[in-house]
Amino acid sequence: MRTAHDHDIDREDETPAGVPAQGELELEERHALRRVAGLSTELDDVTEVEYRSLRLERVVLIGVWTSGTQTDADNSLVELKHLAETAGAVVLEGVTQRRSKPDPATYIGRGKAEELAGITAATGADTVICDGELTPGQLRQLEDVVKVKVIDRTALILDIFAQHARSSEGKAQVELAQLSYLLPRLRGWGGSLSRQAGGRAGSNGGVGLRGPGETKIETDRRRINARMAKLRRRLAQMVTARDVKRDRRRARQVPAVAIAGYTNAGKSSLLNRLTGAGVLVEDALFATLDPAVRQARTPDGRGFTLSDTVGFVRHLPHQLVEAFRSTLEEVADSDLILHVVDASDADPESQLAAVREVFAEIGAGDVPELVVLNKTDAADELAVKRLRTREPGAVEVSARTGAGIDDLVAAVAAALPELDREVRAVVPYHRGDLVSRVHQEGRVVAEEHTADGTSLHAWVPERLAGKLEEYAGV
Template identity: 40%
Template sequence: MFFDRPDSGELAVLVHLELSQTALNNDPREFEELVLSAGGDPADFISGQRANPHPKFFVGTGKLEELQQAVIQHEAEVVIFNHELSPSQERNLEKALGCRVLDRTGLILDIFAQRARTHEGKLQVELAQLDHMSTRLIRGWTHLERQKGGIGMRGPGETQLETDRRLLRVRIKSIHKRLDKVRKQREQGRRARSRAEIPTLSLVGYTNAGKSTLFNRITDAAVYAEDQLFATLDPTMRRIAVAQVGAAVLADTVGFVSNLPHKLVESFRATLEEAANADLLLHVVDYVDDERLRNMEQVSEVLEEIGAGDLPQLIIYNKIDLVEGFKPKLERNAQGKPAAVWLSAQEGRGVDLLLEAISDLLAEDVIHGKLSLKPQLARFRAKLFENNSVLNEDYLDDGSSALEVQIPLADLNRILASENMKASELQFAEASLMAKLAKLDQEESF
């Protein structure tokens, strides 16, 4: 019922109004790309301006006549609005135009229905569709509004519409339960990675910014990547190796879009939680898009909505291959931390700079160096092994151990506290590590 879609290539009339009384005007170019992604064939694009939407038809009577003529002229099968329509506006427009009418949310839901591949993705799309359609059921049941009658059909007085709404509520409740199970499974995976001290990186960004192409470039995966909106819907995770840190998990997530419907965000919360619980967000931006600043703001709004607004971010400006003579570069902030990377995921140029930036950001709280331990520190050495922090070990002539260690700073502090030791008592070969540990002791003394 909810995944039946028309054949691609439907003739569509597109409608976009600039509303002076709202700040939620959507990009008309993006709207056309959404229609093409859904498999529509734009036959006409009708635009206009209004102070406020018409309560009955959204458009005014003059624009409605223009729409009627366009539908007849092009024999259009559907009229799509770049706005949110109320159920009554949809019904009134369908009656006046004699064809199907779709709003922006319905259009995005149709694209999501086409892209869903996994069981979880299909459940999330269906939930969003059910929520959206729950107030629009009367369109399909106008011939069954009366109570059922006839031999064997008399019931408790429930109309067909009421029956359908009840069944809808039951289905929504069932999907919520199944998605809760998915959420718990994801939470178990995150807890396991946390116990193993494996950091999680999450690719976020506006739709069609190149996240999946970059994901494939870094992980050698074969995730579906196309130059179209919402090419990725189902989340994908791969383990990668990060210099100075070790293993990390990289997650590719669904792209965001301006004014993403709230119900859609709610339905995809299980997926978006991968971004909300990441150690580092890799915010991919289409560098050649004229609307990149606006798109970045839209991504930030969604991140705030899912509770990920305060997480560390690395900005990745992608698609520099479309700018002649532009070379990859890594930009650092005043503290020397990586802040932005310019690269081409398509050609692979600049990916080495990205990996360097990731390593620098994640390694801030990781100690990696060569440590000399005297025989009397055997218990400390044993605890390093228990923590899986020793990469290599050699023995010196005086009986000391020469260890190559890689350990999160939090773990090192815990082991030092258990042995009643100070960080400055450790002898690392690297002077930079010795200075870092000395500074750590100073901070602890305050």
């Protein structure tokens, strides 16, 4: 399966009349498969925890807040609710607990765990989702008390990524992140914990060589490590192909703009509005996992690329950051970041902080940043004014209605790297490739077709100016 990176930036993405856009087709396909409610919790009908599928149906949310205010804790739990619904769950109840630190045994303490067991029994829930990352011990002991399946925020996000990954690279990245998460949590249930290969563990054993052999859990660990090594090799090959395309754009000195921000902030909608890309748009968290690269132009005709990237979230699992590092390099290697913020969100300031933490982690902290306040048509005016005070250079837009898009394009044009050289040249007609590059990489001030060739007055990058020098005196 090809990703958007497989398309050269010069290619025009055209959809024949009457044919649904690619994004619409992807949305239909994603909605075609829904989970069926009423299935068992799987705690009673399997023998090994690691082979349970992550089927989320009727869930109860539990959060522990150790700092901040109750409002912050409530906002975090609301976000967890949206994550659970994106994964296909029905949220029945949500509770929070104030503690100085999570309980090392059951995360929420024995008493609260028993109270949680009563809530799950009363509501008929079959899954508990914790708003945090649980240790293997906490996971096991909490399940022993509440008697239903327990997962944490990290496993939930990984499940959403697994549902939404479409390209071969995206699927490999998600699988690597899932295996990285699973490996330290791998455990047997019942007799499988010490189940062994038995006897000689092979046909070559003999006197002095017979022993217990590998346990089942040791075999699983070995196989997971081997699979992770294979995935890393495959991803390294894919990175090489993307680097070649990126180097080609650098050689042509086409500026790169990355659209980044919190999940569901409207990044894909903004890309569609700016370029007509037709990529998938859905009101759901992590709708976009496979980056799209499209070409756009400034009002004065200068070309640049726009990259739509995977969204970020509070406490983004480090396994995902590592697995998607090659994809996130699109942000770190860009000339400008459009940091899209959902102005209608209840707590946009924390979204800004969470995204900038990831920027720092992937080495994009020094890249110029233009904050884009999206969804202003649905946002509270006072909230927008507060954001403008916090981010004086921000641009207000609505990707849905198109309001403010012209101002955004002008701001992007002003923020792009300046062109280095002014040239005046008469380019022979057999060098039409140079004229094309001037239009693509530079800014044409004047152009005239003469008997000797194309007369150009333009501002161009230094490297292209050198190729035009021989025609400057013509």
